[in-house]
Amino acid sequence: MLRTIGLMSGTSLDGVDAAWVETDGERIGRVGPSLTMPYDPSLRRDLRKLLDLAEALPADDPFLLDCQRRVTERHAEAVLKLGLEADLLGFHGQTILHRPVAGRPGEGRTWQIGDAALLARLTNIAVAHDFRSADVAAGGQGAPLVPVVHAVLAAELPKPLAILNLGGVGNVTWIGRDGRLVAFDTGPANGPLDDWARRSIGADYDRDGRLALAGQPCGAVLGRLLAHPYLAAPPPKSLDRLDFDRALRDAGAGDLSPADGAATLVAFCACAVAAAERHFPEPPLQWLVAGGGRRNPAVMRALAGALPEPVRPVEVAGWDGDALEAQAFGVLAARVAHGLPLTFPGTTGVAAPLTGGRMVTLQRA
Numbered sequence: 001m002l003r004t005i006g007l008m009s010g011t012s013l014d015g016v017d018a019a020w021v022e023t024d025g026e027r028i029g030r031v032g033p034s035l036t037m038p039y040d041p042s043l044r045r046d047l048r049k050l051l052d053l054a055e056a057l058p059a060d061d062p063f064l065l066d067c068q069r070r071v072t073e074r075h076a077e078a079v080l081k082l083g084l085e086a087d088l089l090g091f092h093g094q095t096i097l098h099r100p101v102a103g104r105p106g107e108g109r110t111w112q113i114g115d116a117a118l119l120a121r122l123t124n125i126a127v128a129h130d131f132r133s134a135d136v137a138a139g140g141q142g143a144p145l146v147p148v149v150h151a152v153l154a155a156e157l158p159k160p161l162a163i164l165n166l167g168g169v170g171n172v173t174w175i176g177r178d179g180r181l182v183a184f185d186t187g188p189a190n191g192p193l194d195d196w197a198r199r200s201i202g203a204d205y206d207r208d209g210r211l212a213l214a215g216q217p218c219g220a221v222l223g224r225l226l227a228h229p230y231l232a233a234p235p236p237k238s239l240d241r242l243d244f245d246r247a248l249r250d251a252g253a254g255d256l257s258p259a260d261g262a263a264t265l266v267a268f269c270a271c272a273v274a275a276a277e278r279h280f281p282e283p284p285l286q287w288l289v290a291g292g293g294r295r296n297p298a299v300m301r302a303l304a305g306a307l308p309e310p311v312r313p314v315e316v317a318g319w320d321g322d323a324l325e326a327q328a329f330g331v332l333a334a335r336v337a338h339g340l341p342l343t344f345p346g347t348t349g350v351a352a353p354l355t356g357g358r359m360v361t362l363q364r365a
Contacts, residue, residue, distance in 0.1 A: 001029050002337060005082060005125070006090040006330030007075050011168025011241040012190050012292060013047050013094075014204070015039045018078040019326035020086065025335035028152060034323035037078035043070050047094060051242055054096040054111060064096075068113040075114065076122035090333030091116055091129040098132075098142065098240040102349055105139040120360045127360040128333035134357070135343040140350030143238040147173040147183040147347045148335070149328040157317060162277075162284035162309075165325065166190060166293025168241045170273060173347075174280045182280060183347040184235035187228075187272030188244045189293050193265050200258035209266070209298030215259030217267035224251040225268045231275040236349030262298075269293070270302035277307065286310045290321040332357070 001024045008017045016039075020032030039047070046067050050057075057064050071094050079089065093114030100108035116129040132142035150163045150173040163173045168191035174182040190205070197203045197211060206212055228247050230237065248254075253261055277283065286309050293299045294313045303311045314321045335342055336357030343354050 001027075002087045002334045003085060004088045004090055004330035004333050005079055005084065005086045006326040006328060006333065007078065008092050008325040008329050009071065009075070009094045010325065011095060012194060013039065013044050013168070014292075016075050016078045017323060017326035018082050019323040019330060020082060020084045021327045021330040023331045023334045025331055025338050025340045026152065028331065031320075031327065032084060033082065034320065034326060035078065035082055036322070037074055037081065039074060043067070043074070047071075047096070050096050064113065068115055069118070071113060072115045072118045073122070076119055079123045079125065086125050088333050088337060089119065089123065089125050089127045090329035090331075091119055091127050092131060092329050093129060095241070098238065100136045100141045100143075100238060101139070102141060102236060103139045106137060108136040108139070108142070110136045110142045116358070116360045120362060124362065126362055128336040128357050129360065130358045131329075131332055131336070131342060131356055135348050135350050135354055138350050138354055140343055140348035140354070141184075141236045141238040142343075142348060143185065144171040144173070144183050144347060145332060145342060146171075146325060146328040147181050148342065148344070149331045151175055151179065151181060152331065153319060154317070158285050160280070160282055160284045162280070162287045163314070164273060164287055164289045166269070166289060166291040166299065167325070168194075169239045170269060170293070172273070172276050174284060176281060180281070181344060181346045182235060184237045184276070184279070185239040186276040187231060187239070187269065188265075189269050190291070191241050192244065192248060193262065193269070193296075196258075196261050196265055200261060206262055206296065206298070209296040211259050212262035212266040212296075212298035215257065215261070215263035217264045218256055218260055221251045221253050221256065221264050222267055222271070225253075226271055226275070231272055235279050236347070238348075266296075266298045266302050269299060270306040273303060274306040284309055286312060288312055288314045288317055288319075290314045290319070290324045294321055
């Protein structure tokens with residue numbers, strides 16, 4: 001087995017999660033410590049700006065390269081602070097653009113910034129990276145990537161089972177009794193909530209869901225949001241963090257009070273998850289929730305009200321909901337190293353199970 005450190009910086013733009021895991025890509029041995037290394041406010045601000053600019057930027061743009069260097073250095077700091085021996089890093093990078101074109105090889109685009117060679121030099125550890133582009137180039141969605149790891153973790157749990165991750169965007173993995181996987185992005189999650197808190201009350205996020213719990217969802221705005229065609233579209237499907245920005249503006253969310261706006265966005269997140277269940281082959285026995293959204297009482301209450309099955313944090317299964325995504329990229333790194341598939345027809349819509357990722361190895365004296 002390989003000693004890996006998985007690194008994940010999600011679309012919430014809040015920082016880097018790092019987690020140590022021993023794995024061969026098909027099994028998980030020991031699970032070690034994890035940590036979160038926050039981005040500083042200036043980097044978060046610049047990354048938000050980069051999201052708006054990315055579609056038109058050349059790869060050698062000085063502002064982009066500066067952001068890439070800072071992101072990479074922050075990842076290296078996380079690895080060094082973790083301070084554990086490792087054979088391989090799983091470096092997702094920071095997504096700034098995600099535009100897959102389903103079933104049309106060569107037409108989609110996904111872009112995660114991060115300098116894998118620099119990360120290898122700074123940490124003296126080999127790096128697996130670029131996990132998504134092969135799938136997008138083959139006509140897949142390039143997301144979600146974690147379902148194959150969910151299947152490993154959930155091997156002994158009763159099924160069918162739904163595992164929901166609530167980061168900037170929500171994504172779900174449905175696992176059938178026979179091990180079949182269905183996975184896709186459900187809709188906006190923490191991303192719009194964080195943006196709303198920043199604009200309306202000057203906070204990085206709605207701590208403990210207090211703002212949303214003080215408000216009431218606006219039925220008219222919620223109805224317009226729930227009419228978005230993405231929710232009814234069958235999987236495979238995936239989202240860019242900004243895909244719903246125009247819909248949120250057009251729905252009139254900006255006219256609401258801070259509390260009612262937050263409550264409406266929470267309700268939309270939960271209703272989008274409930275809409276996702278229509279695309280499952282059969283209802284799950286329960287929902288296990290990972291990601292930052294599970295720490296928001298308003299979100300968890302809304303999910304419990306929107307879904308007929310029990311909704312629980314992944315900790316009830318003995319998993320670490322804060323480290324899960326980072327651990328997954330440690331497992332995915334091992335799969336890259338061993339040439340194992342990362343994506344599947346049921347997870348990204350790619351025609352057949354597909355390997356992916358690239359390696360930066362170190363020249364040892």
